[in-house]
Amino acid sequence: MDELTRAGRSASQDAVIVESPAALEELLTEHPDYDVQLESLNQWQLAWRRFRKHRMAIIGSVLFVTMLLLGTIGPLILPYDPNSVPDPGAGNYVNAGRPPMLFPSFHLFGETVGLQRDVFTLVINGIRLSLLIGVLATTIATLVGTLVGGVAGYFGGFLDTFLMRVVDAMLSLPLLFLILVFSRFLGAGSWVTVMMIFALFGWMGIARLVRSVILSMREADWVDAARAVGVSDVRIIYRHLMPNALSPIIVSASLSVAGVIISEAFVSFLGYGIDPATPTLGNVLSGAQDALQQGNWWWAFFPGAAIVVIVMGINFMGDGLQDALDPRAKI
Amino acid sequence: MKIKEMVPKLDAADRSVGPPTDPDVLIDVRGLRTYFHVMDGTVKAVDGVDFSLKRGQTLGLVGESGCGKSVTALSILQLIDIPPGEIAGGEIWFDGRDLLKMTTDQIRHVRGADIAMIFQEPMTSLNPVFTIGDQISEAIILHQHVNKKEAMSRAIEALAAVGIPDPARRVKQYPHEMSGGIRQRVMIAMAISCNPKLLIADEPTTALDVTIQAQILELIKELQVRTGAALLLITHDLAVVAETVQNVAVMYAGRIVETGPVEDVLLSPKHPYTQGLLNSIPALHKRGRELDVIRGVVPNPFRMPPGCKFEPRCPYAWEHCREAEPDLLVPPGTHDKSRCFLQAPENATRRQVFDRATVATVRGVIG
Numbered sequence: 001m002d003e004l005t006r007a008g009r010s011a012s013q014d015a016v017i018v019e020s021p022a023a024l025e026e027l028l029t030e031h032p033d034y035d036v037q038l039e040s041l042n043q044w045q046l047a048w049r050r051f052r053k054h055r056m057a058i059i060g061s062v063l064f065v066t067m068l069l070l071g072t073i074g075p076l077i078l079p080y081d082p083n084s085v086p087d088p089g090a091g092n093y094v095n096a097g098r099p100p101m102l103f104p105s106f107h108l109f110g111e112t113v114g115l116q117r118d119v120f121t122l123v124i125n126g127i128r129l130s131l132l133i134g135v136l137a138t139t140i141a142t143l144v145g146t147l148v149g150g151v152a153g154y155f156g157g158f159l160d161t162f163l164m165r166v167v168d169a170m171l172s173l174p175l176l177f178l179i180l181v182f183s184r185f186l187g188a189g190s191w192v193t194v195m196m197i198f199a200l201f202g203w204m205g206i207a208r209l210v211r212s213v214i215l216s217m218r219e220a221d222w223v224d225a226a227r228a229v230g231v232s233d234v235r236i237i238y239r240h241l242m243p244n245a246l247s248p249i250i251v252s253a254s255l256s257v258a259g260v261i262i263s264e265a266f267v268s269f270l271g272y273g274i275d276p277a278t279p280t281l282g283n284v285l286s287g288a289q290d291a292l293q294q295g296n297w298w299w300a301f302f303p304g305a306a307i308v309v310i311v312m313g314i315n316f317m318g319d320g321l322q323d324a325l326d327p328r329a330k331i
Numbered sequence: 332m333k334i335k336e337m338v339p340k341l342d343a344a345d346r347s348v349g350p351p352t353d354p355d356v357l358i359d360v361r362g363l364r365t366y367f368h369v370m371d372g373t374v375k376a377v378d379g380v381d382f383s384l385k386r387g388q389t390l391g392l393v394g395e396s397g398c399g400k401s402v403t404a405l406s407i408l409q410l411i412d413i414p415p416g417e418i419a420g421g422e423i424w425f426d427g428r429d430l431l432k433m434t435t436d437q438i439r440h441v442r443g444a445d446i447a448m449i450f451q452e453p454m455t456s457l458n459p460v461f462t463i464g465d466q467i468s469e470a471i472i473l474h475q476h477v478n479k480k481e482a483m484s485r486a487i488e489a490l491a492a493v494g495i496p497d498p499a500r501r502v503k504q505y506p507h508e509m510s511g512g513i514r515q516r517v518m519i520a521m522a523i524s525c526n527p528k529l530l531i532a533d534e535p536t537t538a539l540d541v542t543i544q545a546q547i548l549e550l551i552k553e554l555q556v557r558t559g560a561a562l563l564l565i566t567h568d569l570a571v572v573a574e575t576v577q578n579v580a581v582m583y584a585g586r587i588v589e590t591g592p593v594e595d596v597l598l599s600p601k602h603p604y605t606q607g608l609l610n611s612i613p614a615l616h617k618r619g620r621e622l623d624v625i626r627g628v629v630p631n632p633f634r635m636p637p638g639c640k641f642e643p644r645c646p647y648a649w650e651h652c653r654e655a656e657p658d659l660l661v662p663p664g665t666h667d668k669s670r671c672f673l674q675a676p677e678n679a680t681r682r683q684v685f686d687r688a689t690v691a692t693v694r695g696v697i698g
Contacts (some may be wrong), residue, residue: 043460157414221455227410228450229443229470229521243460 043243050324057320063313067306071131074124119284123302126281131310133195133280134261140199142253145206150237150245152207153214164211167204175201179263180272191274194267198260209252213245247325251318258314265307281307350424351383357561358407358529359383363421365399365406368414374632376402378585380421381659384578386528389555389562391572391593393608394582397629400565401451403582404531407563408446409438426528444474447522449551451534453515457506463490464502467521474525489520493550512543516550523554530555531563536571548575569608573597581605584630584640587659591667598693601662601669603645603685610692617695639672647673647685 028034051057152163182197217223218241226240261281267273268282276283281303288300351359365377377399384390392400405411406418407430423430426445430438442448450456457466467489468482477485483502490498493516506514515535522530532551536544552575555562564576572579572593579597580590581604589602600606607625627644636642642652651672661667662674673682 221450221452222458224410225448225450225456225518225521226458226469227442228408228448229525230439230441230473231469232439240458244458 047247047321047324051320054320054323056316057324060313060316060318060320063309064317067127067310067313068131070124071128075128119299119302122279122284123281123306125279126284126303127306127310129191129274129278129280130261130264130282130307131257133191133198133264134257137195137198137202137260138253138256140196141202141256142206142249144199145203146210146242146245146249148203149207149210149212150214150242153211154218154233154237154241156215156218160211163207167207170201171204173201175263176267179267180270183267183272183274191278191280194264194274198263202256202260205256206249206252209248210245213248214241217241217244247321250325251322254314254318254321258311258318261307261310261314350427350429353385355385356383356424357386357426358563359422359424360403360407361422361424363403363406363423364419365402365411366417366419368417372633375585375635376632377406380582380585380587382580382587382590384529384561384563387559387561388578389564389576391576391579392563392565392582393567393569393572393579395567395629397632398582399585400582401533404448404533404563404565407531408442408448440474443470443527444525445527446529446531447525447527449515449518449522449530449532449535452538453511453518454538456518457514459506462503462505463509463517467502467517467524470521471524485524486520489524490517492523492554493517493520495520511539512547515539515543515547519547519550519554523558523560526558527560529563530560531565533565534567535564536568537566544571551575569597569612581608584635586640586670588641588670589667590659591665595665595667597696599665599667600689600692601665601667601674602641602671603647603673604641606685606689606692607644609696612696614695639670647681649681 148163148167152160178201179194179197183194214237223236223240226236231240264273264280265282265285268276268280269286271286273282274280276286284303285300285307288303292300360380360382363377363380364375367374367376380399380403382390382392392403394400402411407423407425409418409430411418418431421431425441430441433441457463464483464486467486468479471477471482471485472479475482475485486502487498490501495501495513495516501509501513506517509517515538519535530551535551536547539547548571551562551564554560562576564572566572576593578591579593580587581596581602582588583604589596589600589605591601596605597609600609604625607623610623611625613622625644626646630636630640630643636653638654638656639645639648639652640656642648645652655672657670657672657675659668659670660672660674662669663676672678673685
């Protein structure tokens, strides 16, 4: 069913929208005088319908949104401060001016030995920063990639060749070493620097994708039809071509968030990424290495689990989006 | 083999530079040449096309696939992809201005506002992610500078004008919810929404089934009369031409081979190609006989014949046709122009054979 059914006395104002034939039946028995009319669904309404019926996508979204909420709200209400380096003499919990006994010695995921930091606090803050880096880096990379790919695909010719050779050149650089080198020489491990590095080297895939989509649509009759009524090139790109390219962009961007989070964790784990004192999931894991030998499994397990849950959630969600946004799919 | 470049000669009347002197002439295309530079060389898709169209009049451009009729239309609006395309020469005078000398921005304001185009494929000519109301009002907002609400109500009017029932509901629908016939009506509504002076219809009925074809043609004719726009109808269907337009130009291999009032061209063709086209129309009384066809195929665009482009397929050709290319000649006693040496006064003897065959052909078509 590609349409919503709209029923109501005037059929336009104050209409009741019903989605299933059964609901319509019920409504009509109640109000036999109602008019019935079909209403078109747009691309997004159709996609939402398919997404809702995709079980894994819903599970993935719930996981991802939960992590997102933990990451955004968590740091605001937790009593412990993840950043303060503990005072060796004090030998007590670290807090940032909050009364230390507000949550009396209760540690949800255990307490880190030696440094005496709360693992739950670390994980929550790690989630916050990892997600922030993933989302921001992906947003920037997607914007740049869409712009480059759109221009290359639409205008073609020399511009296309030039931009695509730049993409090829950048893709041939070993990203891992670049990140290691860059984070050594730029900004000394600030998370903004690392995020910018991921953005700087993450747009090429999107550029290629957008270029190929635009290239295949540039020859479409409706593009000629739009040009024939006098629509400008810029407007054709952003108003006519981009909405058609949006589905693959959204899918690719959502999966890229997961990629950035894993890469960041990996780089930070090696100790080359963000300053070890900053709690990202990778840094927390890195700090847990010694603790593992002493049997403090929770220090490594919970940040590791957080990465798995986030990435799994995003991947399920991305799969669902792919199916939901594919106009040919009929679910 | 090196083929000598032949520069097409223009008629004396068309050689003048500057806008047409007759203010009634809306569009005057002179010596239009559109080439495509591809891997294997240069395709001269349109090679010296001249025609003009007066305000409110109708002209049919006929010819088989690949003869350059669509490229001619796209060249007028400059919708040719450059590269590989190139408008290599000519002038297109429209309302006192040469379209080929305009900047990109200037031509953009002509497209849709002064010259509108109806495309061949209604199924793919509408953007799938927008409602048709959005698409029609885009052109209106662009050229008439009205707000969105006003544009939408004009879009509804345009849809009503092309005979779509319940237009207020239809504007909110997406292209996939409509049939081919309705979509072509939408395309026509979009084309007329800004009251253009010239309407170009590029095979508007080719993709539709026969009953819908008749309706759409009827609609285009009716709107042409009602709005007073000139109509350039591109088709390969002689029946459509006979029903719809006042004048016709027959194209072959990138140039016009015969042009004139529709009854002259169809009832007394002056070019062997036109005669061949009419001959190949199947008719009931020809039942059981083998269909007459024009023998041979369209010349390879990279190896055009040096003389007359139709010479290799022409049953009347003689040596002279291989050596030189004819101009558009005006045979005595008609309004026709024909690009054929048969129409030259010195070839009157040869012409008698052709004329006898023409009489038989026309009798065959009328039945």
